[in-house]
Amino acid sequence: MTLATLTRPWAAMSYGFLDASAKREMRRKIIKAIAVPGCQMPYASREVPIARGWGTGGLQVTLTLIKPASVVKVIDQGADDSVNAASIRRFLSRVSGAAETWDTLEATILQSRHRIPEERLRDDQVLVLQVPNPEPLRPVQPNMSIARQMHADADYGRLWLVLYEQMVRSGRIVQGAAYPSLVNGRHVMTPSPIPRWDVPKLHMAHHLTLLSAGREKRLYAVPPFTRVEPLVFSDVPYQVEDHAGLTCHRSGLSGVFMNEIPQDSGGSVFEASDSNLGIKAIRQAEGEATKIGPMWYENGELRP
Amino acid sequence: MSAPLPTVEDQRDTATFEALMWAMARPGTIHDLPEGLSDLILALVDRECKVMVDDPALARLVATTGATLVSASLADHAFCLSADRALAVLTALPGGSALYPDQGATLVLPARLGQGPALRLSGPGVDGTCDVRIGGLPDGFLAARAARCRYPEGIEIAFVDGRRVMGLPRSTTVKVL
Numbered sequence: 001m002t003l004a005t006l007t008r009p010w011a012a013m014s015y016g017f018l019d020a021s022a023k024r025e026m027r028r029k030i031i032k033a034i035a036v037p038g039c040q041m042p043y044a045s046r047e048v049p050i051a052r053g054w055g056t057g058g059l060q061v062t063l064t065l066i067k068p069a070s071v072v073k074v075i076d077q078g079a080d081d082s083v084n085a086a087s088i089r090r091f092l093s094r095v096s097g098a099a100e101t102w103d104t105l106e107a108t109i110l111q112s113r114h115r116i117p118e119e120r121l122r123d124d125q126v127l128v129l130q131v132p133n134p135e136p137l138r139p140v141q142p143n144m145s146i147a148r149q150m151h152a153d154a155d156y157g158r159l160w161l162v163l164y165e166q167m168v169r170s171g172r173i174v175q176g177a178a179y180p181s182l183v184n185g186r187h188v189m190t191p192s193p194i195p196r197w198d199v200p201k202l203h204m205a206h207h208l209t210l211l212s213a214g215r216e217k218r219l220y221a222v223p224p225f226t227r228v229e230p231l232v233f234s235d236v237p238y239q240v241e242d243h244a245g246l247t248c249h250r251s252g253l254s255g256v257f258m259n260e261i262p263q264d265s266g267g268s269v270f271e272a273s274d275s276n277l278g279i280k281a282i283r284q285a286e287g288e289a290t291k292i293g294p295m296w297y298e299n300g301e302l303r304p
Numbered sequence: 305m306s307a308p309l310p311t312v313e314d315q316r317d318t319a320t321f322e323a324l325m326w327a328m329a330r331p332g333t334i335h336d337l338p339e340g341l342s343d344l345i346l347a348l349v350d351r352e353c354k355v356m357v358d359d360p361a362l363a364r365l366v367a368t369t370g371a372t373l374v375s376a377s378l379a380d381h382a383f384c385l386s387a388d389r390a391l392a393v394l395t396a397l398p399g400g401s402a403l404y405p406d407q408g409a410t411l412v413l414p415a416r417l418g419q420g421p422a423l424r425l426s427g428p429g430v431d432g433t434c435d436v437r438i439g440g441l442p443d444g445f446l447a448a449r450a451a452r453c454r455y456p457e458g459i460e461i462a463f464v465d466g467r468r469v470m471g472l473p474r475s476t477t478v479k480v481l
Contacts, residue, residue, distance in 0.1 A: 008313075013308060014314075016308075020313070020317070020350075021350050021351070021352070023317070024348055024349070024350050025352065027324075027325075027348055028348055028410075029406070030321075031324065031325065031348075031410065032405070032408070034328045034329050034429075035328060035458070035460045035473035035474050035475055036456045036475065037428050039406075041405075041406045042406065064321070065318075065321075065322070065325075066318075067310065067315070067318050067319075068307070068309070068310065093307070096307065096308070097307030097308065097309065148403055149403065152402035152403045153402070184427075186455065208326075208329045221329075223328075223330075223428045224329060224429055225428065225429055225431045226429065227428075
């Protein structure tokens with residue numbers, strides 16, 4: 001064994017930006033995360049050329065999975081064209097040669113900030129969610145050592161207390177995003193700040209979901225066909241946002257998750273949050289051949 | 305600027321991980337490795353790892369990765385080619401704890417996929433149940449696994465048959481039919 005056999009030829013950059021040892025660590029942690037669904041696994045969280053808190057966790061997972069044949073879609077609150085999403089997508093294609101897409105149906109890896117697309121994800125797709133705060137217990141227990149013990153003991157009573165207090169104060173559960181959910185009947189996770197609308201899409205899904213928090217250096221996973229149950233009281237059913245009756249003012253779509261756009265007149269109009277679905281609906285209306293895949297929701301109701 | 309091209313090693317490691325990731329995410333399904341069991345060593349193990357390996361040739365390969373060679377009770381990854389020793393290794397490997405489930409080890413061992421006793425898998429990644437056959441395991445191996453996998457504690461097992469791999473994460477329940 002000589003030094004030459006252990007060394008690689010010089011290259012300006014590793015394929016997919018992350019070096020081989022960073023990728024190996026990500027691989028080991030992703031395997032453990034899949035094996036214990038919803039349980040947060042610590043990882044080193046390398047530097048990537050965007051600031052922590054702007055999707056570095058999701059970016060590192062995507063860079064570990066990416067290959068030249070990958071097709072990546074990156075969305076930010078449902079939109080493919082936001083600066084953050086466009087920058088991450090362009091970076092991914094530049095360092096890997098992977099193809100870019102806006103279309104949920106074409107993508108093999110979907111990196112997302114705070115939304116899950118409205119079209120159903122398939123068996124072969126990986127959803128990578130960026131997570132700002134991976135610890136569901138942080139609002140009730142800021143000490144992370146004690147929070148770890150609470151996870152070990154499955155001691156989640158205080159999360160139910162938070163929901164109970166919301167009921168008492170407001171008459172309903174007001175938790176709008178990052179709704180705490182029990183995964184595989186054991187670990188409570190925060191599904192990242194996706195709206196309540198999106199949480200049922202993770203339950204017994206066909207796709208693999210990887211959630212990664214770069215700043216907090218933790219990642220966790222929801223494998224396919226895994227129970228994801230939002231915490232609810234038996235007499236207060238889980239409710240998604242009541243968007244069934246709303247219509248997108250640009251595309252005419254209805255029965256999907258909407259963004260409310262305030263108007264100068266004091267009122268508001270609504271716009272489909274999944275922006276590329278809106279684009280596809282407009283193209284279809286104009287007579288172009290565009291395929292819209294099967295949806296999770298029909299008329300605001302989740303399809304089984 | 306033209307897009308960078310993956311090296312042969314990059315391609316092999318990414319393909320290996322993809323196979324292992326889907327094998328663990330969908331227990332009972334079989335996925336293809338580029339070459340075989342040694343791919344898993346190269347894709348997963350480096351200087352940060354403590355590895356148990358019972359085969360001299362594989363031990364030399366592990367040594368080139370920089371991993372520390374240790375006994376099973378200290379290892380985070382174990383590559384056990386001998387069926388006779390698999391049971392002892394499984395019993396000795398760290399299984400993590402409820403506090404640190406990530407410290408449970410990963411065990412890779414050869415098996416004959418599609419032969420041997422019929423097993424029914426259920427749990428995360430399995431739509432209902434999934435029937436598989438895994439042969440070449442020592443007697444009592446699955447019972448020992450069940451004893452070690454006190455969820456969320458446990459050990460991940462990758463069964464390798466030539467170039468094929470099947471995953472058995474700790475979350476999977478195995479019933480011998």
